[in-house]
Amino acid sequence: DAGITQSPRHKVTETGTPVTLRCHQTENHRYMYWYRQDPGHGLRLIHYSYGVKDTDKGEVSDGYSVSRSKTEDFLLTLESATSSQTSVYFCAISEPTSGTPFFGPGTRLTVL
């Protein structure tokens, strides 16, 4: 299995509070992604990074920000969590040459 960890694995928070999810990789892959998964929607891309300090928006980026100060870490921040952001969040990594992404175990976030 690719070396990808996500923390925390589960989190319950209240509306309006800030939340940061962390994705950590030990594979030195250049690309990192954040997806959310909701019933009936499959996985939807939130943000992705193609290198340190290089990030871009995906299809559902509103309400989320990301940062990548090191190759191995990609942070997803909800500045002010809302109930609509209750979801399972997956991180993925890939290399541009092979292109095959590998996924982390996921973080289940509940916003009350």
Added chain:
Amino acid sequence: DAKTTQPNSMESNEEEPVHLPCNHSTISGTDYIHWYRQLPSQGPEYVIHGLTSNVNNRMASLAIAEDRKSSTLILHRATLRDAAVYYCILRDTGNQFYFGTGTSLTVIP
């Protein structure tokens, strides 16, 4: 954005072959076709990928139409462990991956 269309669900008897279809009519010439599967409470797991030619690995086979507007994932002998949601996704030149809602495969003993 590259998009895919898959049936919501399929059933198969154990030890029989399964053909999971995917339509991707807007695919561009440089988009790779990837297949993943997801078991409950787990992240997506890579199955196979290809560009133009059919591909085989120990998990499955991938048959790609000549016009590349559709593909089929073939599980040669379904087992109970193959019960999962299968996603057909496209990788664009920007290395972005777009998932559809996938096909939920039920394997009947």
